Every structure is written in structure tokens, then in C-alpha cells.
Amino acid sequence: xxxxxxxxxxxxxxxxxxxxxxxxxxxxxxxxxxxxxxxxxxxxxxxxxxxxxxxxxxxxxxxxxxxxxxxxxxxxxxxxxxxxxxxxxxxxxxxxxxxxxxxxxxxxxxxxxxxxxxxxxxxxxxxxxxxxxxxxxxxxxxxxxxxxxxxxxxxxxxxxxxxxxxxxxxxxxxxxxxxxxxxxxxxxxxxxxxxxxxxxxxxxxxxxxxxxxxxxxxxxxxxxxxxxxxxxxxxxxxxxxxxxxxxxxxxxxxxxxxxxxxxxxxxxxxxxxxxxxxxxxx
Ligand code: GLU
Numbered sequence: 001x002x003x004x005x006x007x008x009x010x011x012x013x014x015x016x017x018x019x020x021x022x023x024x025x026x027x028x029x030x031x032x033x034x035x036x037x038x039x040x041x042x043x044x045x046x047x048x049x050x051x052x053x054x055x056x057x058x059x060x061x062x063x064x065x066x067x068x069x070x071x072x073x074x075x076x077x078x079x080x081x082x083x084x085x086x087x088x089x090x091x092x093x094x095x096x097x098x099x100x101x102x103x104x105x106x107x108x109x110x111x112x113x114x115x116x117x118x119x120x121x122x123x124x125x126x127x128x129x130x131x132x133x134x135x136x137x138x139x140x141x142x143x144x145x146x147x148x149x150x151x152x153x154x155x156x157x158x159x160x161x162x163x164x165x166x167x168x169x170x171x172x173x174x175x176x177x178x179x180x181x182x183x184x185x186x187x188x189x190x191x192x193x194x195x196x197x198x199x200x201x202x203x204x205x206x207x208x209x210x211x212x213x214x215x216x217x218x219x220x221x222x223x224x225x226x227x228x229x230x231x232x233x234x235x236x237x238x239x240x241x242x243x244x245x246x247x248x249x250x251x252x253x254x255x256x257x258x259x260x261x262x263x264x265x266x267x268x269x270x271x272x273x274x275x276x277x278x279x280x281x282x
Contacts (some may be wrong), residue, residue: 002036003029003035004030004034004208006026007023007203007213008039008200008203011054014263015261015263016257016264017245017253019262022242028281029211034208036273039073042200043076055261063272065172065272082188086198088232096131096132098184108127108129112276122182142190146187148227155231158223160222160223162239163238164243173223185224195226196235201234209237212237214240215241216241244269
């Protein structure tokens with residue numbers, strides 16, 4: 001099967017070894033199948049995205065030997081697509097405006113109870129304070145949330161296929177788990193016009209992605225994406241959640257970890273093959 005996959009960084013800092021691994025792996029999987037490797041710039045967070053980081057993404061990936069078709073998809077140019085997807089979810093009666101700030105949510109979540117998860121792939125599990133507000137009550141500064149219980153009830157039998165060795169197989173998504181361990185996710189963030197979850201689902205479909213290759217830290221978020229794909233009538237790709245590159249202390253690398261930035265290795269005289277060897281892809 002010819003696969004179409006993508007690397008989708010946010011231009012909010014330098015790419016590090018973990019990004020190099022993710023991009024090279026996606027590229028290698030696409031090339032091995034004579035498929036297509038695409039690049040997408042995930043820059044909906046315009047408060048944090050910077051042009052110079054985007055330019056450096058192009059420079060670093062080109063230096064690593066990667067090539068991709070033009071033009072590159074940039075999320076900041078696709079806000080009308082996300083707005084259209086939101087309207088579809090709204091028409092299903094699954095959305096509501098939420099005015100809760102972080103402190104309100106902490107307060108409403110109450111004291112920790114044993115055995116009840118408090119954090120899911122979208123952060124603190126929302127206690128539901130605004131759930132009964134109608135969309136007509138939407139005010140400037142509100143976020144928009146998905147009523148996950150109602151959404152999951154529409155699609156009680158979801159699953160997705162995973163090809164990474166650590167998670168290989170078909171994974172069922174249960175409505176109970178979505179309600180208990182994910183909660184009402186944010187579809188539109190404050191001052192953003194969208195969210196990671198909404199954008200990624202619309203973009204993967206519009207780019208014709210057959211295989212999503214990304215870090216296993218996003219494994220739990222995939223159930224949200226599969227649910228959104230079904231609500232929006234979009235295809236579900238095959239997923240490959242790869243291992244994370246960690247530092248000597250076993251901690252996953254972060255954007256602020258300049259010591260492991262691709263650019264730092266490049267300036268220090270490392271070669272692209274040296275980087276491949278470092279991440280275990282030589
Ligand atoms: N922009 C996301 C990141 O940098 C991409 C996640 C994905 O591949 O879906 O983590």
C-alpha cells in the first residue's frame with residue numbers, strides 16, 4: 001500500500017532530536033512504500049508561533065535530507081475550514097460555550113477522589129459547569145467544548161488500527177472511557193478560532209493522510225481524533241505512535257531543550273547520518 005504521511009511541527013521553538021526521529025521515520029515509511037511525505041505547519045497558536053522558527057523548521061528538515069511537496073499546509077491559513085467543521089458539530093447539537101477559567105475548573109473539580117482520573121489527554125477533565133449553556137449564549141472570550149457523552153453515544157463502536165510494535169493491533173474506543181478519562185474537550189480555544197484536536201482531524205483528511213506517524217505521548221489523544229472523524233464524516237487513518245527520544249535521565253525532550261536542538265548538532269559539525277544514528281534509524 002502506498003502511504004501518505006506527514007510531519008506536523010508547531011513553529012514555537014527549535015526542532016530537537018525527537019522531532020528529527022519523528023520526521024525521519026515518517027519520511028522513511030512513506031518512501032519505503034513509494035508514497036508521499038508531507039509537511040504541515042501547526043501554527044494556530046499565533047501568540048506563540050514565530051516566522052523564524054518556521055524558517056528554521058524548513059532549514060533543519062532540508063539539512064536532514066527531507067523533501068516534501070509544495071505548497072506546505074499552514075494551519076493559520078485554514079481557519080475557515082475549522083469554522084465549517086465547528087458548524088457541523090454545532091448542527092449535531094454537540095457543542096457549548098464555556099466561560100470557565102483554569103481556576104474555576106480546579107475549584108469545581110473539587111477534592112481528589114481515589115481511583116477517579118483527573119487528567120486526560122486534553123488536560124484537566126472538565127467538570128461540566130457550562131454544559132447546559134446553549135450556543136446562542138456564546139460570548140467573546142468563551143471557549144467551545146464538545147459534549148463528549150452525547151458525541152460518544154452517537155458512535156459507540158469505534159476503533160482504530162495501530163502499527164507501532166508497542167501498541168500494535170486494533171484499539172477499541174469505549175464511550176465510558178471517553179466520558180471518564182477524556183471529558184468535554186475544547187474545540188475552539190480562546191483567541192485561536194480552533195484547537196489542536198479539531199484542526200488535526202480536518203487537516204489529516206484534507207491532506208489525504210493514510211498513516212499518522214507521531215509520538216506515543218499522543219496515543220490517548222487518538223481516541224478523540226477518531227471520534228471527531230466519525231462525527232465529521234472523515235476517514236480514519238492508520239496510526240503509528242512511535243517511541244519517544246529521551247535524554248540520559250529518561251526524560252522526554254522539550255522544545256526549550258536547546259542542547260538537543262538539531263541546529264546545535266549541525267553547528268557542532270554532526271552530519272545528517274550522525275543524527276540518524278543517534279536516534280536509532282541508521
Ligand atoms: N503539532 C503537534 C506536535 O508538535 C503535532 C501532533 C501530531 O502529529 O498530530 O506535537
